[in-house]
Amino acid sequence: MKHTPNPQTLTGLAALEAQLAQDLNFLELPAKPWVPERRHEDIPVRDVVVIGAGMCGLAATAKLVLTGITNIVAYDAAPAGLEGPWVTFARMQTLRSPKTLTGPALGLAQLTFRAWFTAQWGVEAWQALDKIPKNQWMDYLVWYRKVLALPVRNNVRMTGVAPVGDLIAVDIEGAEAGRVLTRHLVLATGRSGLGGFAVPDFLQGVDRAYWAHSADDIDFDALKGKRVAVIGAGASSMDNAATALEADAGSVDMLIRRKEMPRINKLTGIGSQGVILGMHNLPDAWKWKFFDYTASTQTPPPRSSTLRVSRHANARFLLDCGIVAVKEDAGGLLVETTQGPMRYDFLIAATGFSNDFSDRPEFAAIAPYIRTWADGRHTPDMGPPRQGMSEAPDLGPHFEFRERVPGSCPILAHIHCFNDAAMLTHGKVSGDIPAVSAGADRLVRGIATSLFAEDVETHFANLIAYDTPELLGDEWVDSTPSLHREAAL
Structure with a gap:
């Protein structure tokens, strides 16, 4: 029997952890392991490998463990504590999500950010808190991983994926190197999804000494006194502009193609x-309609991020300012815009991410076979194609990839796209804080169903072989013979 400390004898975070342990014990979680061991040519096979240990990767890994699928591992290329965007390229000061959202807590009250925060700083501090500081959110995720003892390996990068019979071979390098075999693969790769940075055509070929993507590791101190341009009007553009201004950039221009700033989320x-x-069960036309509309209206930057820029006298918001061309000139950049030519020392492109996975070498063995919305799911009656949506993968009900040509790459059914690229098919359940627990539940239900079905013969054999009696034979007296004699008389 599991022993858990009495929460009433502890205080602070120790009390919370004891209460969480007790809750898990009462709920019989984690469930007992139930997936039969699998080997291939005497090599052990993982049940699931998760790529990425940011918020989505942790939620998926935790849900797998709680479901009794324990022969798993999550790999992340970043050092421990630097997974995801929170303390790397996310340059906002606070999250935009309300502090009350339960995030990756998976229905466990003691696993929420609120429980973690109040255990350490109290109810009054919680009531006084406006938005969650991003570094504090990262601290919470580090605790989440620790308190659940999740099997995460850091400094390990996936370099290739290929089918090996009915298994998936995952090539890795870094702190661990070699090839890992797994039955299911979960790509919890965050905002970058499957493709990586979206780079406009006008920046192709421009020396990277003069520009960076907003998700790059930017040396902002080097921008002191420089003329800086930032493309876009979203959250990342504001946060990067503010960071440059706070690093004493000489000036920062926001180059915004729209005539008006988006205001409504x-x-x-x-x-x-x-x-x-309900979103993922809607007809395709309705899914497209929802996300096409929100893409056209755009999501505004947070008010606090915008004020963080506008409070600087050397910041300008240039609306209706589209970029025509960018050229290197006189040790800087000459940017041709719809408002005329402008000169800058450095440019930051807050241009988002792409779902185009055809140029990612680690996906080379599977990318040609993956079906996208452009391969027939989007039809002309839905409206014109939209880049970023048309190239999104056409996923199954549990985030699994589908084949462009049936039978061409069956292992795709065991590779799950649990990242931002899944939004068009599944809604916003695999990239943002509000619904990540629902997404993890949907994902793991599908994986568990698949694993059980594939091992059904073993499970049936276990049913037949099970021979632990509940009755020992001394619980009753067999009176059948005497009843027969009485009936004969």
Whole structure:
């Protein structure tokens, strides 16, 4: 029997951890392991490998463990404590999500950020908290991983994926190197999804000494006194502009193609369990309609991020300012815009990410076979194609890839796209804080169903072989013979 400390005898974080342990014990979690061991040519096979140990990767890994699927591992290329964007390229000061959202807690109250925060700083501090500082969110995720003892390996990068019979071979390098065999692969690769940075055509061929993507590791101190341009009007553009200004950039221009700043966060305004649980079952035309509309209206940057820029006298918001061309000139950049030529020392492109995985070498063995929305799921009656949506993968009900040509790469059914690229098929359940627990539940239900079905003969054999009696034979007296004699008389 598991022994858990009495929460009433402890204080602070220790009390919370004891209460969480007790709750898990009462709920019989984690469930007992149930997946039969698998080997291939005497090499052990993982049940699941998760790529990425940011918020989505941790939620997926935790849900697998709690479900009794324990022969798993999560790999992340970053050092421990630097997974995901929170303390790397996310340059906002606080999260934009409300502090009350349960995030990756998986229905466990003691696993929420709120429980973690109040255990350490109290109820009054919680009530005084406005938005969650991003570094503090990272601290919470580090605790989440630790308190659940999740099997995460850091400084390990995936370099290739290929089918080996009915298994998936994952090539890795770094702190661990070689080839790992697994039955299911989960790509919890965050905002970059499957493709990586989206780079506009006008920056192709421009020396990287003069520009960076907003998710790059930027040396902001080197921008002191420099003329800086930032492309875009979203959250990342504001956060990068503010960081440059706070590093004493000489000036920062926001180059914004739109004539007006977007002001309304549409999807957040209709957020509900209906959207979370129902979006992925809508007809394709409705899915497209929802996300095409929100893409056209755009998500505004947070008010606090915008004020963080505008409070600087050397910041300018240039609306209706599209970029025509960018050229290197006189040790800097000459940017041709719809408002005329402008000169800068450095440019930051807050241009988002791409779902185009064809140029990612680690996906080379599977990319040609992956079906996208452009391969027939989007039809002309839905409206014109939209880049970023048309190239999104056409996923199955549990985030699994589908084949462009049936039978061409069957192992795709065991590779799950649990990242931002899944949004068009599944809604916003695999990239943002509000619904990540629902996404993890949907993902793991599918993996568990698949694993059980594949091992059904073993499970049936175990059923036949099970011979632990509940009755020992001394619980009753067999009176059948005497009854027969009485009936004969």
